[in-house]
Amino acid sequence: MTIERGQDWGGPAPVGGVDHFASSDIELRGIVETNWMNQTPIPVVGLTGGDLWRALGAPVGGDRRLRGKEARQVSIDVMEVHLGEQRHMAVAHIFFLTSWWQGPVTAVMNSEWRGRWRVAPKAHPNDGWLDFLAGDLPIRQRLLMRQRLITGDHLPNSAITSRRIKEFSQEFSRPTRAILDGVDEGRHDAVSLKVLPDALTVIY
Numbered sequence: 001m002t003i004e005r006g007q008d009w010g011g012p013a014p015v016g017g018v019d020h021f022a023s024s025d026i027e028l029r030g031i032v033e034t035n036w037m038n039q040t041p042i043p044v045v046g047l048t049g050g051d052l053w054r055a056l057g058a059p060v061g062g063d064r065r066l067r068g069k070e071a072r073q074v075s076i077d078v079m080e081v082h083l084g085e086q087r088h089m090a091v092a093h094i095f096f097l098t099s100w101w102q103g104p105v106t107a108v109m110n111s112e113w114r115g116r117w118r119v120a121p122k123a124h125p126n127d128g129w130l131d132f133l134a135g136d137l138p139i140r141q142r143l144l145m146r147q148r149l150i151t152g153d154h155l156p157n158s159a160i161t162s163r164r165i166k167e168f169s170q171e172f173s174r175p176t177r178a179i180l181d182g183v184d185e186g187r188h189d190a191v192s193l194k195v196l197p198d199a200l201t202v203i204y
Contacts, residue, residue: 002077002128002197009126010074013203017073018066019043025050025092025111025181032078032200033089044073044201051092051181052076055111055125056204066203076125076200077110081193083178083185090180091200093119096170096191097177104136108168108193118152128197132168135160167194 020043022028028045035042046066047053056074065071079090092111097103109120109131120131137145137159148154155162168191175187 002075002126010072012069013066013071013073015067017044017071018046018203021046021048021063021066023047023049025052026183028052028200028202029089029091029181029183032091036080036089037087042200044203046071046203048204051111051113051115052125052202053204054113055092055123056202059204071203073201073203074126075198076202077128077130077195077197078199079108079110079130079193080196081178081180081191083188083191086185086188088180088185090193092125092181094181094193095177095179096172097179098174101139101142104134106132106134106170108132108165110195112152117146117149119149121152121155126198128195129164129166130168130195131162132165133160133162165195168192 020031022031022045028047028050031045032042048062059065079094081088081090081094093114094108096106107119109123110125112118112120112123120133123131145154171190175189178185178188178191
């Protein structure tokens with residue numbers, strides 16, 4: 001069940017509950033994508049790094065924590081993404097752009113973080129929603145935005161469209177880069193994606 005406002009999220013992790021370990025969004029995505037494509041159950045993953053891990057509070061302790069009494073277990077939503085004929089999964093965030101410095105930029109966030117940037121301060125990785133942001137700012141505003149993204153103070157902004165979504169589709173006016181969990185998946189003419197609630201169990 002996705003989390004409801006005011007409810008506790010997850011609970012203590014069972015001893016020996018971790019099937020696989022991931023230290024980054026890319027590693028976690030690889031586990032999810034491989035099992036999803038093979039139509040096999042996604043294993044319970046012990047997470048020790050990445051932007052999704054940071055959204056979980058970035059707890060210290062690494063693998064040792066995951067085997068101890070402090071470990072927590074939660075359900076996580078993921079994103080199913082179609083780029084033309086290609087099918088992918090993503091766990092933390094997706095960006096569509098031609099350049100960081102000019103042209104439109106679209107972000108679809110399951111985690112509030114992308115590196116040092118707090119892109120979507122209200123995003124939650126298990127509420128059944130994705131946070132959508134899109135804009136085409138002039139270069140001076142982009143320079144200011146980079147500083148405000150660190151604290152999440154870039155919102156609200158009349159130049160940025162911001163809303164919550166469960167699915168998204170768009171045909172681009174020209175081939176556009178798709179960056180999934182930090183991996184550049186090339187340029188594409190169209191995209192469609194949707195959230196898959198409770199698709200993954202993580203121990204952190």
